[in-house]
Amino acid sequence: MALIQERRLVTAIPGPASQELMARKRAAVASGVATTMPVFAAEASGGIVRDVDGNQLIDLGSGIAVTTVGVSAPRVVEAVAAQAAAYTHTCFMVTPYEPYVAVAEALNRLTPGDHEKRTALFSSGAEAVENAVKIARAHTGRQAVVVFDHAYHGRTNLTMAMTAKAMPYKHGFGPFSPEVYRAPMSYPFRDGVKDGQVAAERALDVIDKQVGAANLAAVVIEPIQGEGGFIVPADGFLAAIARWCAENGVVFVADEVQSGFARTGAMYACEHEGVVPDLVVTAKGVADGLPLSAVTGRAAIMDAAHASGLGGTYGGNPLACAAALATIEIIEADGLVARARELEALMLDRLHRLAAADPRVGDVRGRGAMIAIELVDADGAPDAALAKRLASACHAEGVIVLTCGTWGNVIRFLPPLTISDDLLHEAFDVLTTALQEA
Numbered sequence: 383m384a385l386i387q388e389r390r391l392v393t394a395i396p397g398p399a400s401q402e403l404m405a406r407k408r409a410a411v412a413s414g415v416a417t418t419m420p421v422f423a424a425e426a427s428g429g430i431v432r433d434v435d436g437n438q439l440i441d442l443g444s445g446i447a448v449t450t451v452g453v454s455a456p457r458v459v460e461a462v463a464a465q466a467a468a469y470t471h472t473c474f475m476v477t478p479y480e481p482y483v484a485v486a487e488a489l490n491r492l493t494p495g496d497h498e499k500r501t502a503l504f505s506s507g508a509e510a511v512e513n514a515v516k517i518a519r520a521h522t523g524r525q526a527v528v529v530f531d532h533a534y535h536g537r538t539n540l541t542m543a544m545t546a547k548a549m550p551y552k553h554g555f556g557p558f559s560p561e562v563y564r565a566p567m568s569y570p571f572r573d574g575v576k577d578g579q580v581a582a583e584r585a586l587d588v589i590d591k592q593v594g595a596a597n598l599a600a601v602v603i604e605p606i607q608g609e610g611g612f613i614v615p616a617d618g619f620l621a622a623i624a625r626w627c628a629e630n631g632v633v634f635v636a637d638e639v640q641s642g643f644a645r646t647g648a649m650y651a652c653e654h655e656g657v658v659p660d661l662v663v664t665a666k667g668v669a670d671g672l673p674l675s676a677v678t679g680r681a682a683i684m685d686a687a688h689a690s691g692l693g694g695t696y697g698g699n700p701l702a703c704a705a706a707l708a709t710i711e712i713i714e715a716d717g718l719v720a721r722a723r724e725l726e727a728l729m730l731d732r733l734h735r736l737a738a739a740d741p742r743v744g745d746v747r748g749r750g751a752m753i754a755i756e757l758v759d760a761d762g763a764p765d766a767a768l769a770k771r772l773a774s775a776c777h778a779e780g781v782i783v784l785t786c787g788t789w790g791n792v793i794r795f796l797p798p799l800t801i802s803d804d805l806l807h808e809a810f811d812v813l814t815t816a817l818q819e820a
């Protein structure tokens with residue numbers, strides 16, 4: 383790795399060079415594009431981001447669950463450089479190329495289920511979610527789409543309608559796409575329902591009565607919700623919803639944009655529940671930061687869209703495909719799915735100890751290297767102010783953490799799977815001290 387893997391603070395956060403760049407950003411970049419950290423990146427490798435002042439930060443965000451194999455993984459850099467020298471773009475819809483087909487073959491192999499599959503590639507997570515809906519509508523001849531409380535599916539017009547949270551994602555940006563309906567999610571910490579079957583019946587009653595199976599093209603769900611607060615549904619919830627979809631000819635779509643690709647200690651989070659979705663949406667972790675997304679699923683459903691009904695100028699760009707193939711090779715050769723489970727054990731141990739000593743940590747949850755704490759006040763109500771103070775204190779001490787959750791009171795941990803135990807322990811030492819002082 384190009385950077386020595388250590389945290390190092392040489393100025394206050396932010397330092398003078400970052401402050402200067404922030405002033406330029408304010409003058410040049412639309413203010414709707416906000417940043418978590420007050421510092422600008424100069425270089426990054428493995429689990430470290432170095433800022434323009436020379437501070438080295440431990441990365442527990444992975445650019446929002448993207449750089450799973452470590453940012454600028456050398457094998458990815460090599461593959462992308464070789465591809466850039468060969469051709470950067472021809473457009474797959476004009477003169478196709480082999481790396482696109484190879485990525486489709488790999489995703490057909492890696493997604494849950496051994497039925498015949500097809501894949502289509504796109505550029506962003508939201509674009510792939512939209513295409514999953516297009517495909518489900520073409521296959522079923524129906525229009526309605528069901529999503530869940532706390533869901534996040536993106537920022538385009540259709541996916542804004544599918545996303546739950548108004549501020550900041552939807553506020554003032556309507557009108558939204560029609561035929562999107564919301565069902566209650568299983569959220570054991572807040573709804574107290576530990577039985578997934580019971581939680582599913584509550585959701586299915588809403589779906590059946592307010593939408594009606596005969597009108598419904600697809601149910602779209604994150605197997606572990608990301609932006610909504612790393613909510614892991616009660617055991618059996620996903621399976622019951624999937625079973626109802628199969629019985630009613632509804633396409634069950636797993637939005638695994640954040641939970642997928644080795645992140646949770648399985649290639650896809652659905653596998654923990656033994657659920658085989660009809661369609662799976664992949665993005666974030668798939669190509670180490672190059673823009674790539676995919677819809678993968680049953681051949682009969684995927685092939686329902688007519689020729690030229692799917693595509694896009696950049697979808698399955700060759701550089702992104704080369705990065706994805708190298709990423710897959712690293713995950714498999716280096717056993718990163720198993721490594722995610724080791725990171726889970728380390729993080730859960732640290733966080734359960736934190737929770738035992740501090741009642742403000744109301745819940746510790748997640749799978750693999752997708753772990754979070756939910757912060758509460760003395761009455762158990764969401765404490766967003768504490769989450770904000772805690773995240774800022776970590777940032778000031780050189781640890782990148784992200785908040786999330788409908789109430790903004792969740793701190794999530796998404797380290798690259800290649801991070802060392804020592805670096806991770808150091809980050810959690812910082813967090814522990816910051817919580818005591820917050």
Ligand SMILES: *Cc1c(COP(=O)(O)O)cnc(C)c1O
Nearest residue numbers: 506507508534535536608639640
């Ligand atoms: C990030 C995310 C998206 C949107 O992906 P973009 O690449 O930002 O468009 C969709 N679904 C989930 C679950 C996500 O976490």
